[in-house]
Amino acid sequence: MLENIRPYIDLVSNNRDYRRLWLSQIVSNFGDWFGILAVYALITRYSDSEFLLGLIIVVKMLSLASFSPFAGYLTDRFDRRRIMIACDLLRGLLVACLLLVVSYETLWLAYVLTALQMMLSAVFEPAKTSSIPNVTTKEELVDANVLSSASWSIIFTMGMGFGGLATAWLGTDLVFIIDALSYGLSAWFIYGAVIPQEKMSEKELHRTRNPLVGIKEGFQYLRDNPQVLRPTLAKACFTMFLGALTYMLILVSEEVLLMGSVGLGLLYASRGVGTGIGPIIGRRIFKQESGWIRAMGFCMMFGGLMYAVVGWTTSLVVMLVFVFIAHAASGANWVMSTVLLQRRTPDTFRGRIFSTEWLLFTVAQSISVMAASWILENGWLTIQQTMIIFSMLLSLAGVFWHQTLTQDEDHYQEGVEDLTTAGTVDHA
Known part of the structure; x- marks a missing residue:
């Protein structure tokens, strides 16, 4: 058993930059799943509409999809490490702003904040995935992705479970505060990592200064x-x-x-x-x-x-x-x-x-x-x-x-x- 997991232990132990990127993923993913049930609870508290509950899922998906092309342009043109830190800090702020939802009249704010949070996630995820080859060797790359996938699965299972219990026992406000802090911790892990990146040439930067041109070149x-x-x-x-x-x-x-x-x-x-x-x-x-x-x-x-x-x-x-x-x-x-x-x-x-x-x-x-x-x-x-x-x-x-x-x-x-x-x- 130990032999099967030894490559992953060695990777995390010996590769400091990947370790910090991986810890950032664990913390931010836990925050994602930990807080999602609290958002659902917030909607059901101030409305008994099944439509409004389903709408939050649609908003999440559409926000991710609609912003993805522009997000990819940003992560190729600018420094991915700084982008990920900014995304984490802004997502933490947006989650904290969910505390302002205190009635049916302010429920619209939950949808706006969720949409903005998902847009930032659309930027963070390709930046993170694109950075993994830059902080690992060719031999480490498969292990790094296997570990990333396995971690997502464990955090998905634990985050949903703990999030449901925390929402019931601690209330949505405290869950949102913990969720916001998790993004801050994720940003701190990335801040301490060195993430190399091949920069666009001056010619490429000039040619793709219009985002639509850069997106078109990707397709x-x-x-x-x-x-x-x-x-x-x-x-x-x-x-x-x-x-x-x-x-x-x-x-x-x-x-x-x-x-x-x-x-x-x-x-x-x-x-x-x-x-x-x-x-x-x-x-x-x-x-x-x-x-x-x-x-x-x-x-x-x-x-x-x-x-x-x-x-x-x-x-x-x-x-x-x-x-x-x-x-x-x-x-x-x-x-x-x-x-x-x-x-x-x-x-x-x-x-x-x-x-x-x-x-x-x-x-x-x-x-x-x-x-x-x-x-x-x-x-x-x-x-x-x-x-x-x-x-x-x-x-x-x-x-x-x-x-x-x-x-x-x-x-x-x-x-x-x-x-x-x-x-x-x-x-x-």
Whole structure:
């Protein structure tokens, strides 16, 4: 067991700059999940409208999606370390301002503050992900991303649990104060880190002084470099159907298991643990990075089949096992696509590429949830039938991935091998 985790212990122990970036992620992610239930509680306290409660989720998603292209431009053009510190401090201030929501008349402020907070998160996340290759060696990069994914999963599970208890026992005001302080601590960790970054040339800075030009160049880079476009699409293709399946776990707990929040907590805990362990398992199974695009298709097919069992069964134990396995596949897909993007994208484009990936992911997830909720709202299918259909569609997406993107990747890898062989011959 110790041998399996030794690379991650060594990474955190020996790489000071990555350690501080990683600790920043842990603290800020905990604050994100710790405070989200308090926002929901705030809305339900001053309104009994289901629409207003659902609206806050829509606001979060749309704010992330709409600001992502501009966020990527910022993280490529300016110093990412300073950007992350500024984002943390501003997010802490915005969360603290939620204390001003004290009545139905001031409830609108929660939506405005949440939208601004998510816009800053849209900047912070690509800046952080783009910085990981700059504070790790080539050999450390995969371990760094596996550890980052596993940490997110653990914090997701713990943050939601502690956040719910804290909201009930301490009240929303104290939760918002703790959340705001967590962002300050995150900024302090980043402040003490050295994060190198390749700067744009004077020519590039002048050419992209108009943000629209810089954003356009990012999209053009993806169009002209299909080896980068393929891993950029991986998360969006997965969540196009997994987003709906994860959303339906809420309804499964309520209407199939009849366990309410207790069942949901268990299912989401299984999801979080699976997402964390999946990249570790995936790394042992898919050892060659040249085969990772193919592996992503397998993960989609496998994850869909696992969720088909979840839709079919009425046993909590069986659901927990297969939710865990499905999200292990999702977690492996997440880390493999992230590492390939980090390796294949130049530093001066990395922020725009990761923000585009986040945009596609967010839009795909929104469409997925809206489609499933519309089907269920109109009573066209039962929850279990809808879950089985979306799980089959996820598996079919994996098949389609194999018939298209995997074939293109194979041709790309053949070209890489030819160039390597030619270089070896020339050197000889």
